[in-house]
Amino acid sequence: MSVEVLLNETEMEYALLCAAARIESSKGYSLDTEHLPPDERLRAFTLGATAELAAAKWLKVPNFRLTIDTYKTEPDIWPNWEVKHTVFDTGHLIIQQNDRDTDRAILVTGLNPFVIRGWLPINYCKDSLYLKTTSRNTAYWVPQNELVQVG
Numbered sequence: 001m002s003v004e005v006l007l008n009e010t011e012m013e014y015a016l017l018c019a020a021a022r023i024e025s026s027k028g029y030s031l032d033t034e035h036l037p038p039d040e041r042l043r044a045f046t047l048g049a050t051a052e053l054a055a056a057k058w059l060k061v062p063n064f065r066l067t068i069d070t071y072k073t074e075p076d077i078w079p080n081w082e083v084k085h086t087v088f089d090t091g092h093l094i095i096q097q098n099d100r101d102t103d104r105a106i107l108v109t110g111l112n113p114f115v116i117r118g119w120l121p122i123n124y125c126k127d128s129l130y131l132k133t134t135s136r137n138t139a140y141w142v143p144q145n146e147l148v149q150v151g
Contacts, residue, residue: 001149001150001151002115002116002117002118002149002150002151003058003115003116003150003151004113004114004115004116005054005055005057005058005113005114005115005116006112006113006114007050007053007054007057007112007113007114011050011053011057012050012112014049014053014066015046015049015050015052015053015066016046016049018049018066018068019042019045019046019048019049020042020045021068022045022048022049022068022069023041023042023045025068025069026069026071047085047087047111048083048085049066050085050112050114051083051084051085051108051114052066052076052077052083053066054108054114054116055076055077055081055083055106055108055116056077058116058150059077059081061077061078064077072098072099072100075100075103080100080102080103080104081103081104081105081106081119082099082100082103082104082105082106082122083105083106083108084105084106084107084108085107085108085109085114086107086109087109087110087111088109089109089110089115090144091107091109091144092107092141092142092143092144093105093107093117093118093120093125093141093142093143093144093147094139094140094141094142095122095125095126095130095139095140095142096137096139096140097126097138097139099122100122101122101123101126102122102123103121103122104119104120104121104122105119105120105121105122105125106118106119107119107144107147116150116151117144117147117150118144118147118148118149118150119147119148119150120142120146120147120148125140125142126140127140130142
């Protein structure tokens with residue numbers, strides 16, 4: 001089961017502003033998106049921010065504020081939620097080696113409305129069963145049917 005979350009225009013604009021600020025603050029960092037052209041990079045950062053807003057809305061986090069320059073030093077949503085997004089409805093929860101083992105990862109798919117697909121503790125995801133190497137990197141790809149269901 002999954003849950004749809006619709007963001008309003010103000011929330012979408014807020015995510016766009018935060019995405020632009022994140023791009024500016026990321027200069028000098030080695031990120032997965034640095035190879036992208038500027039318009040695609042803005043899109044990727046915006047989708048990440050909107051997914052975080054959608055997850056926080058689903059979790060009913062009061063007064064949630066997006067962070068700008070925390071990257072992997074803090075969770076996306078306090079106290080320990082890492083938000084992962086893909087536009088693909090059937091996409092996997094993809095965990096990187098540098099994701100914190102103490103966090104829980106939540107998978108958000110699609111575009112507005114966003115869909116909360118489920119979650120798992122990150123340390124559980126880092127299992128050789130899910131390890132996959134692509135042309136870009138090696139990461140843990142967890143299928144949706146393995147996630148704790150929401151809804």
